[in-house]
Amino acid sequence: MTIKVLIADDQIMVRQGFSVLLNAEPDIEVIGQAVDGADAVAKVAELAPDVVLMDIRMPELSGIEATRRITGELPGTPGAPGVRVLVLTTFDLDEYVYEALRAGASGFLLKDASADQLAEAVRVVAAGDALLAPGITRRLIAEFARLDNGTRGPLKPRVGELTERETEVLALIAQGLSNAEIAARLVVAEQTVKTHVGRILVKLGLRDRTQAAVFAYETGVVRPSGRSTP
Structure with missing residues (x-):
């Protein structure tokens, strides 16, 4: 095509x-x-x-x-x-x-x-x-680090719709990992990761992985340090 x-x-x-x-x-x-x-x-x-x-x-x-x-x-x-x-x-x-x-x-x-x-x-x-190449991810993280003053509000309600594993996958997307890299990190099949990503986008009403990464930082799922929110 x-x-x-x-x-x-x-x-x-x-x-x-x-x-x-x-x-x-x-x-x-x-x-x-x-x-x-x-x-x-x-x-x-x-x-x-x-x-x-x-x-x-x-x-x-x-x-x-x-x-x-x-x-x-x-x-x-x-x-x-x-x-x-x-x-x-x-x-x-x-x-x-x-x-x-x-x-x-x-x-x-x-x-x-x-x-x-x-x-x-x-x-x-x-x-x-x-x-969302690693270099772009680093700049995105740096921007959130600059904006973050430790007073970020509560997570958006939509985050609560995700399962624990979906939230984990979302955090890894925000770090710039590919499906293959996420699969290796979680020790699951790449197709399983693709399924999780698809469900995340649908549940959060997002267009693609880039929006998912931005959403993860804005809602506090991932902090500028790269760590997931407990």
Whole structure:
């Protein structure tokens, strides 16, 4: 199945460069380009891509705000179900990682990534997984560590819907572990982990593993130290 991609960036050379790289892949097709955040939102509604490559800093509407509208994270917006956002930026800064993930992005990639890394990131996100590399996880943890003053409120009610094992799996997702790594840690089959992950997303009403990781830190299931809440 061909993965349909929309590229949103205010620099024409960046859009064209990414288009050439991705169209060279047999399973990826760039179906459109957007010049700013507002254009990206409109093009998503018009073209229904599978993945949007979204620059963070753009005129009219920032990539983060556009992501919120596409994912439905902005109150009052319906969002575009099934469309994944992969944020691209030259700014490797904690605030952008944190805000992009909270806005509903399924992944975060620097613009200096190789062609192979870019294509693989598109495939990972399109498959419904989250591009949450260890480096990104570390920055996410660092941001929560900076924000955490020891007065975090009680866990959100939805956490109580999880079983003890599901809560354990959620904590490991938040640490950036893959299904295979979680299976090895818990000494269970990888398919069992996939089942747990699916149930976690359904029970918590989350889109993917990235949202699950953010949720785990925000609700206190995992502390910035990486330890699970007792």
